[in-house]
Amino acid sequence: MPGVNSAPRRVLVFDTTLRDGEQAPGFSMDAHAKLKMAKALRDLGVDVIEAGFAAASPGDEEALRRIAGEVDGPILCSLSRAVESDVVAAHRALKSTTRRRIHIVLSTSPIHRAAKLNMSRAEVLATAVRIVQFARTYFDDVEFCAEDAIRTEIDFLGDVLEAVSQAGARTLNIPDTVGYSTPFEIGQIFKHLHAQIAPRFPDVVLSAHCHNDLGMAVANTLAAVANGAGQIEGAINGIGERAGNCALEEAVMALRTRADQFGVTTGVDTRKLLATSQLLSELTDCPVVRNKAIVGANAFAHEAGMHQHGMLADARTYEIMRPEDVGFDGTRLVLGKHSGRHALSQRARALGYDLTDNVIAQVFAMFKRRADQIGEVDDTELIALIEQVTDIRVGGGKNVVVN
Structure with a gap:
């Protein structure tokens, strides 16, 4: 945990929505859609x-x-794969911008060395150094990814990362490629590698790229940050291979909301998270589930009567973030079968109906029956219920119940 008076550390945010996210089944985008998302x-x-x-x-x-x-x-x-032709293709595509990076991936784990590469440790190490040196002739900014790092022997992983740092890599990606790790384990790995790399290469950044196969991508990313990672990699809505990547919006808001724990900042304008999420959903025709953290429709919605009562008294009772901080207009109190009389009365007043206690009791009884039938009771339904049991007269620009 950071000291009370320590200055916040800036963590870089690397978005892979348009690469790791887009290459997964169901999320493919054409060039026009990619450009729109990139903007x-x-x-x-x-x-x-x-x-x-x-x-x-x-x-x-x-x-x-x-x-x-x-x-x-x-x-x-x-x-880029660890082949020269990929490096050349990457440079050809990005040569019009000076702010360009190549991200070279080469497997390091025993299973990948044997089954995928058919290479020895020495061959992997030599290939990594050679391709980074070659890439530096085209790119000042080289990121090296030790694919399947978490299942790689820690001594060999450290040797590879030191060697590519010496060869000119500026960022070292230590990915949990198959979503295998746990927060404690990955934290220990980053702590070990940071202690090994930082003294010799203080300007090299360690990066966390976590997959969600066991549902721990965000937690693992946060554990990496707590143990020296200076960059996090993720995708909007958590899209990506298999169960997806670390959900960028979740990691960023966790770092912001629990700044007391992490002591870091990012450059993300969190007020645009919802709009960015919705754009991706539209471009890929993949709806976001209601209970999705941060950007789901239910993230700041409340139906249970006890929760609504607390929210009406003080939003901090049940909300640890302000909905406006991620792009929502505000909290949504949903009227459904779990809602209480307090929330119904408050919504009626917001619609312009000043109901007596007797009328509220009648409307509330009808509301509960209707909610059992249809689930959420919207404003139109609520007004219809009120008008069934009241004699409404309009006066002074406000609906006033007189019976």
Whole structure:
């Protein structure tokens, strides 16, 4: 935990919605959609946009080229395998911008070395150094990703990361590629690697890229930050391979809301999180589930009577963030079968109906029956219920119940 008087550390936000997120089934976007999303991510204030994988297809290279030509501000990045032709393709796509990065990925774990690469430790180490040195002839900003780092022997992982740092890599991605780790484990790994790398290469940034296969991507990312990570990688709405990536909006708001625990800041304008989430949902035709943290429809909605009563007294009773801080207009008190009389009366007053206690009792009884039938009772339904049991007269611009 940071000291009480310590200055907050700035953590970089690397967005991979348009690469790791977009390559997953169901989230593919064409060049126009990618450009639109990239502009939204720029406005959101992320530090790095991984806009694609130039060597993957002509379409991906074209999308990167268009984004590089039209989006200023963030560092623009292309993924690359540890092969020279990928590096050249990435440079070709991003050459119109000076704020460019290449993100080189090479597996390091025993299972990947044997089953995927058919390479020894020595061969992986030599390849990593060679490709980083080659990439530095095209890019000043090189990020090296030790794919499947969490399942890599810690001594070998440290050797590879030291070697690529010496070769010129400025960012070291230590990914939980298959979503296997736990917060304690990944925290210990980052702590160990930070202690090994930082003394020799103080300007090199450690980065956390976590997948959600066991549902711990955000928690693992936060544990990495607590143990030296200077960059977090994630995707809007948590999209990505298999169960997805770390949900960027969740990690950013956790760091902000629990600044007392982490003592860090980001450059993200959190008020634009909801709009960015909704844009991605629209572009990919993938709705966000109601109970999604931060940006789901229920994130700041309350139906239970006890909760609504507390919210009406003081929003801090049940909300740890202000809805406006992530882009919502405000709290939504939903009238349903779990709602109490207090919330119904308050909503009626907001609609302009000053109800007597007797009328409230009658309306509330009818409201409960109607809510059992249809679930949420909206304003139109509520007005209809009120008018069934009251004699409404309009006066002074306000509906006043006289019976």
